[in-house]
Amino acid sequence: MLNPQKLYTSEMNEVYTITSESGDEYKLQFTSDRSGIISDALLDFLADNGIEVVEIGLARVKGKNVTSQYVLAQIEACIADLMQRYPNVILSFFCDFIHFVPSNKRIPVQEYRSRLFSAMFSRYVTLHNIHDYCNHVVEVEGISEPFFFHVIYRREHEAYADMIAEGHQKDFGKPE
Numbered sequence: 001m002l003n004p005q006k007l008y009t010s011e012m013n014e015v016y017t018i019t020s021e022s023g024d025e026y027k028l029q030f031t032s033d034r035s036g037i038i039s040d041a042l043l044d045f046l047a048d049n050g051i052e053v054v055e056i057g058l059a060r061v062k063g064k065n066v067t068s069q070y071v072l073a074q075i076e077a078c079i080a081d082l083m084q085r086y087p088n089v090i091l092s093f094f095c096d097f098i099h100f101v102p103s104n105k106r107i108p109v110q111e112y113r114s115r116l117f118s119a120m121f122s123r124y125v126t127l128h129n130i131h132d133y134c135n136h137v138v139e140v141e142g143i144s145e146p147f148f149f150h151v152i153y154r155r156e157h158e159a160y161a162d163m164i165a166e167g168h169q170k171d172f173g174k175p176e
Contacts, residue, residue, distance in 0.1 A: 012030065012031065012032035012052065012054055012086075013029070013030070013031045013032070013033065014029070014030045014031075014082070015027060015028070015029045015030075016028040016029075016078055017061075018071055018074045018075065018078075020063065020065065020067070020068050020070060020071045021068060021070055022063065022065045022068070023062070023063060024060060024062060024063025024064070024065050024067075024071070025060070025061050025062035025063060026058065026059065026060050026061065026067075026071060026075075027057070027058070027059050027061050028056070028057070028058050028075060028078055029056070029057040029058075030054050030055070030056060030057075030078075030082055030091075031054065031055055031057065032052055032053065032054050032055075033055075035055060037055065037092070037094060037149075037168075038053060038092060038164060038167055038168070039167055042163060042164065042167050045163075046090070046160055046163070046164075049160070050088050051088050051089075051090055051157060051160050052086065052088060052089050052090070053089075053090050053091075053092055053164065054082070054086075054089050054090070054091050054092070055091075055092050055093070055094070056079070056091055056092070056093040058075065058093075072120055075120070076120055076121075076123075076124040079091065079124075079152070080124060080128070080130075080133075083133060083152070083154070087154070088157075090151060090152070090153040090157055090160060090161055090164060091150075091151070091152040091153070092149060092150070092151055092152075092164060093117065093149065093150040093151075093152065094147070094148075094149050095110045095111075095113040095114045095117065095147075095148040095149070095150070108145040108146070110145070110146070110147060110148045111145075111146065111148060113148070114137060114139075114148035114150070117135075117150055118135060118137060118150070121133075121135040121150075121152070122135075131155075132154050132155045132156070133152065133153070133154060133155075134152070134153055134154070134155055134158065134161070135150055135151075135152050136150070136151040136152075136153070136161055136162075136165050137149075137150055138150070138151060138165045138168045138169065140168055140169055149165075149168045151164050151165050151168075
């Protein structure tokens with residue numbers, strides 16, 4: 001049984017702690033706080049149209065073991081639960097590149113994490129026969145390697161999700 005521990009909730013700021021079988025600890029956060037990754041003008045436009053953009057943050061806070069399927073399933077369940085509770089939310093997830101990922105493949109860390117997230121998403125929607133959730137992968141060319149974002153939305157919000165994806169392409173890494 002999945003059992004992430006919810007730490008606290010405020011106005012769209014939910015934080016969960018997920019503990020693996022081996023004792024590793026992960027922090028999963030959903031926040032509507034504006035980080036600057038998406039322009040304020042676009043966020044204001046979306047809010048005026050009833051759409052709330054929530055960023056996903058995920059960090060390992062304890063341990064160094066390979067992330068297990070058990071942990072991945074808990075992350076999937078938390079994301080799905082949030083999407084079900086908030087019908088007008090669009091999620092934005094920036095794949096980080098801070099910590100090394102053990103892999104025998106020679107691909108950048110962000111790309112590895114993006115592929116993993118896409119595989120998790122596909123598996124979850126297939127297993128649960130969900131047809132109206134979409135995962136738009138946005139690749140932004142950086143100086144030395146690409147950056148990857150995911151925009152998760154309901155099919156009915158595709159036009160708004162496309163705006164977020166275009167904003168990532170246009171604005172990421174540029175001063176406001």
